[in-house]
Amino acid sequence: MSEYQLIEFQAVDRPLTDRELAYAREQSTRAEISRWSFQNEYHFGDFHGDVNGMLRRGYDVHLHYANFGVRTVAFRLPVGMPFAEDVWSNYIGGEGVSWAPDRRGSGGVLTLSPYHEAGELEELWEFEPCMRAMVELRTRLMAGDLRVLYLFWLAAATDGQPDPVDAKEPPVPCGLAELAGEAQPFLEFFGLEASLLDAAAEGSAEAPDEASAEHRIQRWVESQSEEEVKALLRELLSEDSAAIKSATIARILGATTPSAWPTVVTSRNYQTLLDRAAQLRQAEYEREQKRLVAAEKRKAAKLAQEREVRMRQMVDEPKKWLRQAEELVAARGLANYEAAAEVLDELREALAGDSGEQLARQHSAHLAKKHPTLNRLKSALKKRGLLE
Template identity: 30%
Template sequence: MSEYQYYAFQALDRPLTREEREQLRAVSSRARITATSFTNTYNWGDLSGSPRRMTELYFDAHLYVTNWGTHRLMLRLPKRAMPLDTAQRYCLDHHVEAWTTRTHLLLDLTSEDEGGDWVEGADDALAALIGVRDELVVGDLRPLYLAWLSALTAWELEDDDEEEYRNCPEPPVPAGLAELSAPQQALADYLRVDPDLLAAAAQVSPAVPSKPAKPTKRELAPLITALPKREKDAFLLRLALGPEPHLRTELLHHLRGPASPSTAPGLRSAAQLLDAAHARRAERRQHTERRRTEARDQHLTALAREAESHWKQVHEHIGTKKTSAYDTAVTLLTELRDAYTHTGQEADFRTRLTHLRDNYRRRPALMERLDHCGLR
């Protein structure tokens, strides 16, 4: 299989200047560069620039997909949107990383599965994922927790030391893990979060708090009047210099008071979560197997009730003297054998099978098929 790497970068808060686009052209002569994006595909060679540095300087989102199993998403948020120490609680090895520049907080979320199948559409997922950035800006920590769960999924696949699992504490558990938004579900899929692990984690996740009512002029007017002059001037200056897409949200949070993210304390270890996920997985498989067995039993019971009709079909197929019809007849006979056994009539089946073999003993192609399937 040939090598495949896909790079996509997206500018959201402001378009790239002409000078910045020229700087990016020096990184790649083949990339498609617009005022808001940079995309390129490599089947040999690689990007000459650093994706981290490019995201720090120019872009608000970066997606990277390879055909050897790497799924990576980087997001750049305004620095004031989230304290670094809040993001760092969800960091785990190289799978989830957070750092700041002078103006921004950056998140690097990576899932790697070299043994996994190619995920169709993964290299076209940025549009579905981009919404998690806005959610993070307004204090929703579910995307970070999902990235942490993805890192645990990778740990389990790598079969690391169990002692490390026991010593790895769970970060704060955000509200609403049982009811993800569309961008969050896309993120969970992209980062390959194990559904059983997510279900286990969601058991202690608080319900999503009700959204605050839409602000009214009566509510906001006294709050704006009470705002200190220095803070008013700072907001007006930023508005004049704009555009800042999240300025309105930030101002509302500032006026109404910071809406601290609703979380529950992380009281479990990674080992306990992985064990809970394993138990859910085993229970689900047992339930699936029970339902499969019940369906099979019902099928065999119904088949036994209609046995005469199926024997007639067997003889009709054999009568055509076509090898393909022999295959169909043998398949029916195998099902009949199981149905007779299921209903306690195995002796009756063997008697009828013996008669059938005697009647068609001069058909070696049929006899060979019967023998191969244990219909002796």
């Protein structure tokens, strides 16, 4: 297996400044670099740049994939965790998830990098959906969506654990089931079955109504005076609007407290979730098999009905079906030869008795004589017992 690695960074809140862009270019001489993205692929060698340095200098999301087991995601959170430490520490702290606060200020870098053996996970080839999902998850996390931290825990639950039983489940955020579609690329990236999230979501309530940054921004806007709004508008029109917007949103999120996300405390561990996920997969497999059997029965009934109608038509107009067999053979191709043989076989059955047998055999002999080089046609007719 040849080695393949992808290193990607994306700026979300604002484009990089000239100084930040220069720093990014110092990290690699081969990467495709812009004010919004940094991407490089490796078939040999490795990335030796400073990941956290890049995230503290303009970029907001980092993705590292290697087909020998490396799966890493990192988020730059400019105003820090939107939860108290006694909340977020339930989901972070193992070997696979880490929080690196800035030396100054409240920001930091959240990194998810669980250990996987080479060949343990299936290889991936599409990364754009994954990066889009990571950007959306970061946005949700910054707005106070606790479900994102639960996903991080789920991806790294057994990292460094001698046995999955040792990985005690943290409080389960409500609304996990509602996040399933959005989280699918995240689950695939870390080799997790969707049924694992289904198992985790069982027994939890819906997500709270005000679960987005938009609500917190709206509350902040409504609290501003007319003069303050005008001052902000002047800034947006006279300076770098993307930078002003990013700084304002960061200030809002830092100054407002998200509503406490409701959770459900369980006595489950990771192995319990795995077992339940297996049960859900088996149940879904059995439902799918029932659907397939029912679909096959409907299809067979429809084909039988169509065949019955067709055979009645053959009794009324046998010459029409002889012409159809001729046309199929003239169109050439194995599928058409077999279709022609099937038409003659059905015609024989529809007319029944000696007359049907004689007509089908005579026409088969006629076709074989008319097309002496079409050995596949002859073979198709012989399989139906229409030609000696």
